[in-house]
Amino acid sequence: MPDPYQPPGTPRRPLRQTLGLLARFGVISVVLAGTAGGFAYAGGWLSPDRLTPARIVDALSQRGGDPTGYRRNHAKGICFTGAFEANGQGAHLSTARVFVAGPYPVIGRFATATGDPRSPDAVNRVRSLAIRIATPDGQEWRSGMNSSPVFAVATPQAFYEQAVATRIDPATGRPDPAALQRFAAAHPETAAFAQWARSAPWTASFADQTYNSLNAFRFVDLQGVRHAVRWSLLPTVPATPSTPEELARLGPDFLAQDLERRLAEGPLSWRLVVTLAAAGDPVDDPTRAWPADRQQIEVGTLVVQQAESEDGGPCRDLNFDPLVLPTGIEPSADPILLARSAAYANSFDRRAAEVGATPMPHAGDQP
Amino acid sequence: MSRSTEGFGALARVLHWLMAAMVLAMLFIGVGMVTTVSGRYEWLVGIHKPLGIAILLLVLLRLGNRLRQPAPALPADMPGWQKLAAKGSHILLYVLMAVMPLLGWAMLSAGGYPIVLYGPIHLPPIAPHDAPLYALLHGAHVVLAYLLFATFLAHLGAALVHALIRRDGVFASMAPWPQRQVVPAPITPVGTSRQARAR
Ligand code: HEM
Numbered sequence: 001m002p003d004p005y006q007p008p009g010t011p012r013r014p015l016r017q018t019l020g021l022l023a024r025f026g027v028i029s030v031v032l033a034g035t036a037g038g039f040a041y042a043g044g045w046l047s048p049d050r051l052t053p054a055r056i057v058d059a060l061s062q063r064g065g066d067p068t069g070y071r072r073n074h075a076k077g078i079c080f081t082g083a084f085e086a087n088g089q090g091a092h093l094s095t096a097r098v099f100v101a102g103p104y105p106v107i108g109r110f111a112t113a114t115g116d117p118r119s120p121d122a123v124n125r126v127r128s129l130a131i132r133i134a135t136p137d138g139q140e141w142r143s144g145m146n147s148s149p150v151f152a153v154a155t156p157q158a159f160y161e162q163a164v165a166t167r168i169d170p171a172t173g174r175p176d177p178a179a180l181q182r183f184a185a186a187h188p189e190t191a192a193f194a195q196w197a198r199s200a201p202w203t204a205s206f207a208d209q210t211y212n213s214l215n216a217f218r219f220v221d222l223q224g225v226r227h228a229v230r231w232s233l234l235p236t237v238p239a240t241p242s243t244p245e246e247l248a249r250l251g252p253d254f255l256a257q258d259l260e261r262r263l264a265e266g267p268l269s270w271r272l273v274v275t276l277a278a279a280g281d282p283v284d285d286p287t288r289a290w291p292a293d294r295q296q297i298e299v300g301t302l303v304v305q306q307a308e309s310e311d312g313g314p315c316r317d318l319n320f321d322p323l324v325l326p327t328g329i330e331p332s333a334d335p336i337l338l339a340r341s342a343a344y345a346n347s348f349d350r351r352a353a354e355v356g357a358t359p360m361p362h363a364g365d366q367p
Numbered sequence: 368m369s370r371s372t373e374g375f376g377a378l379a380r381v382l383h384w385l386m387a388a389m390v391l392a393m394l395f396i397g398v399g400m401v402t403t404v405s406g407r408y409e410w411l412v413g414i415h416k417p418l419g420i421a422i423l424l425l426v427l428l429r430l431g432n433r434l435r436q437p438a439p440a441l442p443a444d445m446p447g448w449q450k451l452a453a454k455g456s457h458i459l460l461y462v463l464m465a466v467m468p469l470l471g472w473a474m475l476s477a478g479g480y481p482i483v484l485y486g487p488i489h490l491p492p493i494a495p496h497d498a499p500l501y502a503l504l505h506g507a508h509v510v511l512a513y514l515l516f517a518t519f520l521a522h523l524g525a526a527l528v529h530a531l532i533r534r535d536g537v538f539a540s541m542a543p544w545p546q547r548q549v550v551p552a553p554i555t556p557v558g559t560s561r562q563a564r565a566r
Pocket residue numbers: 056057060070071072073074077109110111128129130143144145146151155156159212213214215286318319320336337339340343344347348351
């Protein structure tokens with residue numbers, strides 16, 4: 001096509017100009033491709049091996065049953081409401097409003113650590129308690145605590161491998177025992193957890209269990225000093241040891257039934273005890289317990305007043321993300337703790353989109 | 368044919384380039400944070416929320432400034448469809464810059480999360496706590512983030528064509544450095560033939 005800016009008689013643009021033009025188009029292409037490529041890299045599309053929240057939650061979703069509409073871990077649970085009554089002692093360790101003496105409303109959830117929302121209670125070793133405490137300054141403290149004294153693994157990668165090892169083999173309908181053995185052999189850090197799982201007594205109740213933060217956190221006091229801590233909820237009712245065989249005879253949902261029975265008689269309470277790390281204690285490894293003689297401070301009481309089915313209950317649409325913390329409490333560098341927040345958000349995204357997709361079972365339903 | 372006017376005002380330019388950096392950072396932080404389980408997640412989310420709200424505040428300021436001081440006219444020889452595409456994409460960019468932070472804020476409200484910006488500084492919820500609503504807003508936040516990135520890429524491509532190929536003063540009108548008084552005549556004008564011939 002003739003160029004109208006060129007005088008007549010020079011129908012073709014000199015070669016140098018054409019090359020220059022090509023080079024400038026080249027620059028534009030490189031800039032655009034580089035920007036798009038950088039975006040793809042940031043989003044993980046170029047690194048399929050990256051351990052993402054989605055990969056972890058995919059693996060958690062394949063451990064039996066249909067978790068559609070439910071949490072992808074600790075899938076089976078029951079909501080409760082109650083209060084945290086602070087005694088004021090925590091205020092020496094942390095500026096968080098929640099430690100100023102007084103009652104604060106709580107929404108919480110008891111659960112069993114399973115991927116299957118219909119799993120029978122007698123097969124699940126780990127039980128959990130999650131709370132959201134709201135304070136008048138508009139801040140919140142969310143915490144998910146487990147009944148084991150230590151966690152099984154120390155890294156998100158190991159957690160992922162564990163989830164994959166407990167994946168249901170479609171051929172047998174159960175996890176592959178060889179995969180589980182291979183996982184245990186490759187992960188000696190699971191020994192303390194496995195020892196607890198083998199030897200700790202089973203009970204028929206959520207009410208008699210201790211629930212532990214496992215991950216370490218930091219309390220920041222008025223002077224700005226940071227204290228490495230873990231916390232536990234200690235039960236106030238005695239435990240009655242049982243066996244999985246005996247428990248299986250109680251039916252699939254004995255934990256929720258026991259809780260409702262007890263609460264019909266009156267509130268249940270737990271003492272919230274904060275343990276302070278000493279220099280050298282592991283603050284980034286939840287597989288290692290701290291020595292038993294560490295200083296402990298009781299900072300208040302959790303009072304559980306009323307239980308409610310998860311179906312439409314107040315806890316269903318909450319994400320007990322352990323990094324929802326008030327000022328005065330900070331996360332530690334524990335990689336498990338930091339991974340939890342990302343994975344919980346992904347699980348929440350999925351189940352929020354699935355609300356109403358499947359009917360939620362009622363506590364009394366028989367499978 | 369070049370832009371004859373002075374170009375965008377100083378405030379418009381400062382806001383454009385400041386916000387360009389912020390919006391780009393938000394897009395990269397967004398896709399990066401949802402695909403990592405490392406400690407970077409907490410750090411990136413901690414930047415994403417206050418930076419997004421800052422964009423919301425700045426886009427209001429920017430729109431106010433834009434209404435006070437309209438954009439300089441595009442070169443007369445630009446084909447009509449290109450002018451339309453330029454206008455349309457600018458409106459889309461403005462809308463997305465305002466809607467994305469609002470969606471983020473509303474989505475966290477619907478998810479029942481506290482909306483923490485920094486330390487004790489937090490925002491009130493602007494939507495009811497409702498999981499299906501959360502899912503809807505979250506879906507929109509993700510889809511519109513990709514639309515924003517795609518629009519930005521087209522915008523960047525067009526800006527570079529103006530700067531390097533057409534050399535018509537459009538890039539200079541928004542350039543982060545002050546515009547020279549006289550816009551030099553194009554050295555290698557291409558792609559303007561239709562309009563030029565029509566005149
Ligand atoms: C990398 C390690 C971990 C990952 C990836 C992980 C993953 C998950 C996921 C995806 C959920 C479902 C969240 C939701 O949809 O709301 C969940 C629930 C839960 N997790 Fe973890 N978890 C990890 C470690 C831990 C640890 C160390 C503890 C205990 C101290 C714990 C305690 C809980 C509790 C209590 C719940 C249930 C919360 C509720 O009842 O809503 N998790 N976990």
